[in-house]
Amino acid sequence: MNSFRFRLTFAMVALIGLSVLAAGIVMGNTFKQNHINALEASMVREMRIILDGMAWPGSDASDAGTPYDYYTEQARHLKETTESRVTFIGGDGVVLGDSDHDPRTMDNHAERTEIVEAKRDGIGRAIRHSDTLDENLLYVAVEVKQGKPESGYIRLALSLAAVEASMSRIWSALIVGLLVLFVVAALVSYRLASGLTRPLEQITAAAKRIKSMDYQARVNVKNHDEIGELGQALNAMAESLQIQMTRIHQNEQQLESVLDNMINGIVMIDRAGRMVLINRRAEEVLGFHAGEMVGRHYTEAKQQYELTLIIQDGLEHREHVREEITFYFPEERLLDLNLVPIFEDGSEFGGVLLVLQDVSAIRRLERMRSEFVANVSHELKTPVAAVKGFAETLLSGAVNDPEITKSFLQIIYDESERLNRLIGDILELSKIESRRVPLQFSPIELPSFVAKTVEVMTSEAARKHINLSMRVEPGLFVEADEDRLRQIVMNLLANGISYTPEGGKVSITVQPLIDGRPASGGDDPDYDNIRISISDTGIGIPKKDLPRIFERFYRVDKARSRSSGGTGLGLSIVKHLVELHHGTISVESTVGIGSTFIIDLPVIQ
The missing domain is CATH 3.30.450.20 (PAS domain)
Incomplete structure (x- = not known):
């Protein structure tokens, strides 16, 4: 310019x-x-x-x-x-x-x-x-x-x-005047040229910035001539483009946010078989990054052969395809695949949309529900069968023998009690899992609370000559539902007493936590969590059973559990109650040495 x-x-x-x-x-x-x-x-x-x-x-x-x-x-x-x-x-x-x-x-x-x-x-x-x-x-x-x-x-x-x-003097004057006029004309011409070109320079610079997608570029229009009108038109165009691009960016961000936060994986493949869109969930499910695969052919993705065949079939037949496939990479999971053809302008084929839904949890829940129904049926059938059998025996003539009658009636009573406990635990667990158990949080002074709970369990421990001890730092408080917290502690103490041989030990320890680490002294107001540890010197739990002990009806030693009258739902109830208190529960155990259940609860709910 x-x-x-x-x-x-x-x-x-x-x-x-x-x-x-x-x-x-x-x-x-x-x-x-x-x-x-x-x-x-x-x-x-x-x-x-x-x-x-x-x-x-x-x-x-x-x-x-x-x-x-x-x-x-x-x-x-x-x-x-x-x-x-x-x-x-x-x-x-x-x-x-x-x-x-x-x-x-x-x-x-x-x-x-x-x-x-x-x-x-x-x-x-x-x-x-x-x-x-x-x-x-x-x-x-x-x-x-x-x-x-x-x-x-x-x-x-x-x-x-x-x-x-005379002519020489005239020519000299004319040349001097001409030079002066040249200088004046140059200055005036430069000013006029600047007045003409400066707006054009601004318009050109603004146009280049708009070309570089800088839609905030504007021309400072001072004149009202044709160049000024051109500058105003350029400003109006830039403002319109800025508004449109802002809307486009907002729509893109909204679309990206929706795609990135979807629980289903989305993969878009064009008619040539190139991947044009992969959301975050699809990356997690398929095990590769969008930056590596966008723009490349779907056959280049390192995935199992069944998925490649489904995509190929969808591109060839242009029909909806639905399949369930078990994926083993990057981890084993069951996926529900929906391959939907995309038609642009209502008729032109544009590719396919692959929707991936992880149904592993759903199938696992269905399996757990089936197992739960089977376990409940089995657990209910056992006492009912016992009651029915002994009742039939009594009806067939054994009632005339007082000793047999008393023994059979005691068995019928025990099985009825077991059946009643089982039904009660099932109803309790159902209410807890459905969040229909209202918790009444209040400050609890832990030393007195633990002392009362241990006192309740002392008689049961004494029958097996088990030493029941407690160690609680003074001044500890926690905000919780007192009845539900006592139910948690009593259940774990009862399990410890039940699975500890005679002459063993069961202990409960309560201590404050600061930043996840045990601290000494309950008078310190800075602790944010408390830890309740219940340890026993019982038979222990095998390492392979540790991940499943909180499942419903799961028993490590099924014969002993039934003989002790357990329903198999106690630890599951404990876990749900702890989670309702926004806490965590874990277990450490060694076979033949004993087990320790660790509960971490927040001080303030």
Whole structure:
């Protein structure tokens, strides 16, 4: 744009300079010509006055001497008056007298330009260089008697040195003026060019920024001419583009947010088989990154062969395909695949959309539900069968034997109690899992709370000669539902007593936690969690069973659990109650040494 401004300025200056130069040349030549014409007219008037005041050959003047002497004397006399060179020429061109030279030595002037014109028109003029005087002279000749060339001619010659000096001064002034005008014209032209090009530069710069997707570019419009209207139009276009691109970006961000936060994996494949879209969930399910696969063919993805066949079938037949496939990479999971054809403008095939839904948890829940129903049926069937069998035995005649009757009735009672506990635990677990158990949180002073709970379990421990101990730091508090927290602790203490041989030990320890680490001293107000640890010296739990001990009806030793009257739902209930308190429960166990259940609860709910 600077070069354009320079060229525009140069063109304007050149145009102005040439115009002024041409006008100066015309004016100078016109002035020179007018000056020469004025001199010529003045010389003609002087010659006519001379002719009126002097006698010509053939008059009385011949008495004064020879014609040469007479005319030469007259010429020299007239030169003093006219300050011009005076020459008298006969009709045949012979010089009769001259104010500056001897006429006898001068050439015939019949062919001189001014004499030829005077012979033709009565007045003749010529400008030529005089070798005698070595300067330019203006020669003007007039017939002595108009219409009679043979009468002779009078000629005045005037030096043009004054005219040329005057013209030199005029040209000098013209050149100086022209230079000043050039400078002024250059400044004015540059300012005008800047006024024209600066808005264009701003418009060009703004257009380049818009081209680079900088839609905040604007032109500072000050003029109200065509360029100003162009700038306003560019600003309006940029504002419209900015609004549209903002909306597009918002829509893209919303779409990306939706795709990235979907629980289902989405993969879009065009008609050529190239992957054009992969969301975050699909990356997790398929085990590769979108940056690696977008734009590449689906066959390049390192996935199992069944998925490739499903995509190929969808691209070929352009029909909805649904399959369930077990994936083993990056981890084992069951996926529900829906392959949906995409049609653009209602008819043109654009590719397929692959929707991946992880149904592993759903199938696992279905399996757990089936197992739960089977376990409940089995657990209910066992006591019912026992009650029915012993009742039938009594009805068939055993009732007459008092000892058998008492033994059978005791068994029927025990099985009924077991059935009642089982039904109660099932209902309790159902309420807890459905979040229909309202918890009443209140501050609990842990030393007294643990002491009362241990006191309740002391008699049961004493029957097996088990040492039941507690260690609680004084001043510890926690916000919890007291009844549910006692149910958690009593259940775990009961399990410890049940699975610990006679003469063993069961202990409960409560301590504060700061940043997940045990701290000493309950008077420290900065602890944010408390940890309840219940340990026993029982039979322990095998390592392979540890991940499943909190499942419903899961038993490590099924025979012993049934003999002890357990329902298999206690630990599952404990886990759900702990989670309702926003806490965590874990277990550490070694076979033959014992187990430790660790509960971490927040101090403030």
